[in-house]
Amino acid sequence: MGLEMSYNHLLKLMFILISFDVQAGPPAPALGQPLAGGRAQSALSVVFPDGRGLPPGSGSVEAGRGLYAARCATCHGVAGRGGPGGELAGGRSDLTAEQPDQTIGTYWPYATTLFDFIRRAMPMDAPWSLADDEVYALTAYLLHINGVVEADATLDAAALAAVRMPNREGFVGIEAHPSAP
């Protein structure tokens, strides 16, 4: 009887050890090279809705107007309307209309996304060519032609993070909530 119990205990112990091993996954060589704190931060180009990741600098609607004409209008049209690229402004209908206009002003939920996207991807013939001040200026201009900020607005990290977009509550997370673990 005593022998049988210890045999069962042994089986249980083996089972626990095996399960633990499976959960830990296969052995891996740990070949990652450590990134120093500064490099780790500079590697992170992502801008978050709360403004984390926004660089220093600023830009005005007025500065953005000229930049837009020079760098953006070929694809996105005058004042964000027309052109082969996405329609950026001039949404005339609400999102429940038969033909809804999905523009920055009517659809985009976060203003920080504009800075992040322009900096990383625009203009498409020379991405990452705009200085951070220029990206702030273009962001300000696009928000202005969408009726989100005034004509005399100048945006920096704090001001941009504080902008509340008209369609901020327009999204339903189907398979994940942004803050859900």
Next chain:
Amino acid sequence: MKDKSNFDSKDNAEAAGNGLLNRRVFLGGAAGALTLSFTAPLPATPRDALAPGQRVPGAPFTNYGQPSPYERGVVRWIAANDAVPGNGIAWTPLEQLDGALTPNGLHFERHHNGIPDIDPAAHRLRIAGNVARPLEFDVDALLRYPRVSRTCFVECGGNSNAAWRRRPVQTTAGNFHGLVSGSEWTGVPLALLLDEAGVAEDAHWVIAEGADAFSLTMSIPLAKARRDCLLALFQNGERLRPSQGYPVRLLVPGWEGVLNVKWLKGLYLADQPAMARNETAKYTELQPDGRARQFTFTMGPKSLITRPSAQMRLPAPGFYEISGLAWSGYGRVARVEVSADAGASWAEAALAEPILPAALTRFRAPWQWSGGPAVLQSRVTDEHGNVQPSRAALLAERGRHGYYHYNAIVSWAVADDGYVTHTYVDTPIEKTPLEDLFMDEEWD
């Protein structure tokens, strides 16, 4: 095994209306199979029966094989932005392929700003953000990690979007539904590298960034990243093609194609998603109530018949094998039914092994075409009971402006002259749909 000689009447019987036969019918034994109506004379001697290639030595070896020159028409169809040639799509010619794996050179492509030329010796993958140990890996290091292989589909979230139109688009199956392809991907489980970096308690999202001229970033829930994501280094046995993310891409099985970030250079752990442009302004689905579905990751159950399909012509009445692809991002395909009478009756199709989770699955069903009108459809059910919806049901639920995640039943109409066209059977077809003219106007 049955053969022609012991065919029984039960197997020969129609399994559903308008000529669908029992799936156990053998191709060679099908009633009414095409038979040649003339008899060729038998050659007099073996020399008279030689094929041209039997008299001359053949071509020598090649270092990397190519398809037969007679198959040069089997290519991807490209649709790109005139102003930015690397911004667009290339469709897999589904109707010209068979089996469940896509040749690497025909895998669909969606690039936002071209294919970068990356020297693997200079490429780095960095893991940073909310981790105990920010790390950097070169490609040689990644190649030393234990690998796993995963056969699965990758499907663009925008695949089949022309089906939202009010009038059925007329093009081939591939040029319509071919933003899906199937491969065996081999690489390093992402969980291994996340564990090495030491994910912080408050990190719930992984933000992946590509090293292309779009610097594509996408946010992926940490739970999925740990569960089954791979850092893919090989596709169908060979190193990734540049167009598929060489030297390393993220593989996110069963989820939207855009999450499978190519040319992967960064993984940033965070407590929240980045709310990047391609998870807010794009790849979200506007609903009739004005709210948009966001983070719709899983590609739903979907199937279509690839043969016969639109723009083909059946040469004569008689036997045909209906064949197509079915898949579900939720798991394995459990069954596929086919109809030849616009959904009035359904027959069970045969499924080709292996049937793998979130993988393309080939189905086949024998059909005796009478020569009269027919509407061919397929409908998949996955192992969790998710059923591919009718077009009417999908439109009722999602409206017309969702753009992404179209997975409704596809209908091919066979006319009495044998021509196959795309049609809608349970929703109206409008004659002058103004909105259709503008659907493909914008590029991003």
